[in-house]
Amino acid sequence: MNLSHFEALVMFALIVSTVFALITKNGPREQFRYGVFVFLSFLAVALAVGWIMYPLPL
Amino acid sequence: VTSNENSPISEPIQSVASDELVPSAPIPTAAALAICSGAWLIPGLGHVLLGRWIRGLIFTACVFVMFIMGLAMHGKLYGLEFEIPLQVFALIANLGTGVLYLIAKYLGFGIGAMTSQSYDYGTTFLWVAGLLNFLIILDVFDIARGRKP
Numbered sequence: 001m002n003l004s005h006f007e008a009l010v011m012f013a014l015i016v017s018t019v020f021a022l023i024t025k026n027g028p029r030e031q032f033r034y035g036v037f038v039f040l041s042f043l044a045v046a047l048a049v050g051w052i053m054y055p056l057p058l
Numbered sequence: 059v060t061s062n063e064n065s066p067i068s069e070p071i072q073s074v075a076s077d078e079l080v081p082s083a084p085i086p087t088a089a090a091l092a093i094c095s096g097a098w099l100i101p102g103l104g105h106v107l108l109g110r111w112i113r114g115l116i117f118t119a120c121v122f123v124m125f126i127m128g129l130a131m132h133g134k135l136y137g138l139e140f141e142i143p144l145q146v147f148a149l150i151a152n153l154g155t156g157v158l159y160l161i162a163k164y165l166g167f168g169i170g171a172m173t174s175q176s177y178d179y180g181t182t183f184l185w186v187a188g189l190l191n192f193l194i195i196l197d198v199f200d201i202a203r204g205r206k207p
Contacts (some may be wrong), residue, residue, distance in 0.1 A: 001129050001130035001173070001176065002176065003131065003176065003179070005179075008131070008176070008179045008183075009063050010147055011123075011127060012124075012182075012183065012186070013188075015120045015123060016186065016190065018116065018120055019120050019190045019193065019194065020116065022113055022116060022117070023194065023197045026206070053152050056119065
């Protein structure tokens with residue numbers, strides 16, 4: 001399976017946010033909102049950290 | 059729609075969709091631990107046994123997909139290696155997937171191809187699949203003991 005870094009990140013965030021939402025919240029609406037929040041947070045933090053590291057030498 | 063009979067106000071206090079919000083009666087600790095064992099062996103089974111079918115099936119799908127993706131990305135399943143003691147933590151994380159780990163090990167999957175570009179990702183997916191199942195097991199225990207709906 002050849003996923004790009006971003007595709008792997010999206011899959012990871014999707015699965016983890018789904019489990020977190022179902023475990024921590026009770027109502028369906030709460031679960032959906034929290035799941036979307038966690039999913040978007042994963043993506044935003046990863047992109048932010050990626051851009052912060054971008055100018056650094058390898 | 060249910061209503062609170064003791065309330066002076068005869069308005070419904072819960073909707074149909076929130077019927078599941080009511081914690082069920084606690085079951086004995088031994089039975090709860092038995093259900094947790096089932097939840098460890100087959101991810102999602104604990105919720106199914108407690109009547110949370112949809113949640114259980116979603117958990118099953120999440121752990122299975124993450125585990126299979128980890129294997130497909132050439133991740134490594136750790137075994138007991140005394141030469142490198144700290145690997146026991148990786149083993150514990152892998153063991154969280156229960157029967158998936160045992161079957162994959164038995165079939166010889168999860169050797170881990172370090173030359174693969176996705177090796178690190180795959181190994182992380184395998185760890186996280188197990189760790190998520192540990193969280194799911196704790197959720198099963200809380201539901202079984204009546205601590206949460």
